[in-house]
Amino acid sequence: MKVILEVIIFTILVLGYAPFAIYVHRKLLGWMQGRVGPNRAGPYGLLQTIADTLKVLQKEEIIPANADTALFRIAPIIAFAPAFIVFAVIPFAPSLTFADLGVGLLFYVAVASISTIGVIAGGYASNNKWSLIGAMRAAAQMISYEIPLVLAALGVVLLAGSLNLNTIVEAQSRSVWFVIPQILGFVIFLIAAIAELNRTPFDLTEAESELVAGYQTEYSGVRFAFFMLAEYVYLLAMGGLIATLYFGGWLPPHPALAFIPGIVWFLLKALIFAFLPFWLQATFPRARVDQLMTFAWKWLIPLAMVNLVLTAMAKAWI
Amino acid sequence: MPSLYWYNYLVVVLFIALGIGLPIVAFALSRLLRPKHAYAEKTTTYESGAEPIGTSWVRFKVKYYLYALLFLVFDVETLFLYPWAVAFDRVGTFALLEMVIFLAILAFGLFYAWRKDVLEWK
Numbered sequence: 001m002k003v004i005l006e007v008i009i010f011t012i013l014v015l016g017y018a019p020f021a022i023y024v025h026r027k028l029l030g031w032m033q034g035r036v037g038p039n040r041a042g043p044y045g046l047l048q049t050i051a052d053t054l055k056v057l058q059k060e061e062i063i064p065a066n067a068d069t070a071l072f073r074i075a076p077i078i079a080f081a082p083a084f085i086v087f088a089v090i091p092f093a094p095s096l097t098f099a100d101l102g103v104g105l106l107f108y109v110a111v112a113s114i115s116t117i118g119v120i121a122g123g124y125a126s127n128n129k130w131s132l133i134g135a136m137r138a139a140a141q142m143i144s145y146e147i148p149l150v151l152a153a154l155g156v157v158l159l160a161g162s163l164n165l166n167t168i169v170e171a172q173s174r175s176v177w178f179v180i181p182q183i184l185g186f187v188i189f190l191i192a193a194i195a196e197l198n199r200t201p202f203d204l205t206e207a208e209s210e211l212v213a214g215y216q217t218e219y220s221g222v223r224f225a226f227f228m229l230a231e232y233v234y235l236l237a238m239g240g241l242i243a244t245l246y247f248g249g250w251l252p253p254h255p256a257l258a259f260i261p262g263i264v265w266f267l268l269k270a271l272i273f274a275f276l277p278f279w280l281q282a283t284f285p286r287a288r289v290d291q292l293m294t295f296a297w298k299w300l301i302p303l304a305m306v307n308l309v310l311t312a313m314a315k316a317w318i
Numbered sequence: 319m320p321s322l323y324w325y326n327y328l329v330v331v332l333f334i335a336l337g338i339g340l341p342i343v344a345f346a347l348s349r350l351l352r353p354k355h356a357y358a359e360k361t362t363t364y365e366s367g368a369e370p371i372g373t374s375w376v377r378f379k380v381k382y383y384l385y386a387l388l389f390l391v392f393d394v395e396t397l398f399l400y401p402w403a404v405a406f407d408r409v410g411t412f413a414l415l416e417m418v419i420f421l422a423i424l425a426f427g428l429f430y431a432w433r434k435d436v437l438e439w440k
Contacts, residue, residue, distance in 0.1 A: 007332050011340065057348045065361040066373065073345075081337035088333040099329040106400060107330075124375075128363050132374045140382050143389040150396045157403040217364055222348035226341050290439035293385070297437045301392070301428065305421055308399070315406065316414045 007098060014084065014233060019049035021232045025278050032282035059221035064127060067218065071125035076219070076226035079118025082111045083234035090240045091166045093250050093263040104165040105157065108241060109150055112196070115230065116142040119205065122227070123215035134214025137289065138198065138205035144296040145195035145202075148188050151304035155185035155311040156245045169249035179246040181314070184307045186246045188300055190273075193238050195296070197231070199277035201284040202292060239274030240266070384436050395424055 023038065023046065030037025038045030063072055089104040091097040101107050116139060123135020156178050157163060160171035172178055179186050195202040206214035216227050243249055247269045250262030287295070363370040399417070406413055431437060 003329055004332065007329070007336065011336055015340075057344075058351045058353075060353045060356070061348070062356055062360055064363045065358070066363055066370075077338055077341045080341050081334070084337040084340070085330070085333045088330050098333065099326040101326055101330070126363075127374050128370075129365065129374045132378075136378060136382050140385050143393075144385060147389065147392045147396060150393070151399075154396070154399055154403050157400065158406055161404060161407045163400065163404060212364070212366075221352060222344055226344065293439050294437055297388075297428070298432065302425070305425060309418060309421060312406065312414050312417060316411050 003098070010087070010098070011084075014087070014236075017236060018229050018232045019053060021235065021274065022049045022052075022228070024275065025232075028275070028278050029282055032279070053225065056225045057222055061221040061223065062218075064218050066127045068125040068127065071121050072218075073223070075118050075122035075125055076223045076230070077118070078121055079115050080226045080230040080233070082114040082118075083230045083237060085111050086237045087240075089165055090237065091169055091244060091249055092240075092266055093261065096263065097166055100166055101164065103163045105153060105163045105168070105245075108165075108237075109146075109153070112234075112237070113142070113146055115234065118230070119215050122219065126215070126218035128218050130212045130217045131215050134205050134211045134217070138215060141198070141202060141204065141292060141296075142196055144293060145192040145300070148296060148300035148304045149192035149196060151301065151308060152182075152185040152189040152192065153245060154308050155182045158308070158311050158315055165244050165249070169244060169251060172248040173251050177246065177248040177251075182246060182307075182311070184303065185311070188304050188307065189246070190242065192296075192300060193242065194277055194280065195292075197235060197238055197277065199235075200281040201287045203281075203286060204289055204292060235274045235277065236270060239270040239272070239276075242273040243269035381439065388431060388436065391427065392424070395420075 026048070027037040027045070038048035041047040041051045063069055086108050088099040089097065089101050089107050091100075119138045119142070120135045123131040123138065126132070156168060159175075159178055159181060160168040162168060162171070168178075175181075198205045204214075205211075206216060211217075216224060219227060243266060248265075249269075250266040252258050252260060252262075252265050363374075365371070398420070402409075402413060402417055
């Protein structure tokens with residue numbers, strides 16, 4: 001029964017993380033664009049997202065008369081639940097994994113791809129042209145980039161010989177972090193992960209200058225908030241997965257630094273990769289749809305296959 | 319250890335319950351707080367301020383469907399690669415050879431789609 005308490009504490013921590021991430025996102029983006037960012041509510045604007053959350057909870061919810069009401073209501077749940085469920089298999093510290101599944105990585109990939117359905121459901125149910133175009137783009141993009149993501153992760157599975165995320169971390173303690181032998185795989189994985197998360201330069205699903213807000217156009221109030229929450233929670237989950245697969249999870253960078261607990265190292269690495277997309281957002285323009293699709297199919301997928309064959313050869317003969 | 323095995327999946331069930339329960343609780347909470355007086359103009363579909371023309375549930379570009387088909391093929395094939403990658407240590411060089419053949423067939427499929435202009439976004 002201890003585990004129920006732990007999971008509830010974890011849930012509260014994740015819910016507390018999201019406002020923090022939104023605040024950091026806005027502040028960072030402000031600084032990078034020569035602005036101040038939020039600075040009114042509380043010291044340094046720290047309470048800004050709390051105020052926004054309270055506001056959004058009180059907003060009237062408008063469901064368009066022509067919408068598919070039932071689907072419209074449950075779409076944010078379908079989008080949010082997978083982003084939260086994947087945390088079950090992430091190894092936070094040497095003995096802190098909620099569910100130490102043998103097929104951890106496969107579980108992560110399988111569950112994470114469900115959130116695509118939430119996005120499509122939301123866009124379709126709105127019966128709005130902007131929403132539908134956004135949702136169709138989201139579907140095409142998320143399925144296209146899932147293949148290079150999965151193929152790139154296979155390189156790590158080959159090196160570790162296991163799908164269990166704890167075993168993958170332990171395998172890195174015996175050799176080097178997998179980012180070194182899997183540098184090509186890491187680059188492919190990172191690009192595909194950013195596309196999976198719909199962040200700039202791949203944020204065509206909600207391209208605000210052409211599609212209003214994409215699949216979220218008709219959403220308001222608390223349901224809109226859950227789409228946002230899903231986005232930030234998923235960012236952290238993806239940061240955690242990148243840290244686990246390529247940067248040794250809770251391992252310290254050098255054995256001499258082992259006195260700092262594993263969870264600190266894990267959070268440090270995960271947060272770097274969770275906040276990296278904000279930097280890219282300030283740096284890159286948005287890609288075009290045709291560039292986006294051809295990049296996945298003509299570059300990333302063939303490269304991921306090459307990476308897999310090279311890894312297998314290296315493993316068999318070296 | 320079967321008990322540990324089941325324990326892990328029970329935790330997954332717990333996460334699923336929380337992942338679905340959390341939004342439901344939040345929606346219910348917000349229902350108590352938010353105002354509710356929608357009228358006909360408020361619930362019209364947003365179309366940049368103009369009167370919406372027709373429904374959006376229409377036939378859509380077939381291109382998306384082709385990508386979906388390609389995805390299905392590739393996703394199922396990558397699924398076959400997972401057990402291979404895990405068992406690679408035990409099977410050795412023979413597995414490598416088999417996998418190169420498998421990937422070559424996959425790459426040929428991609429090449430075929432490429433030449434058929436399926437990957438071109440027009």
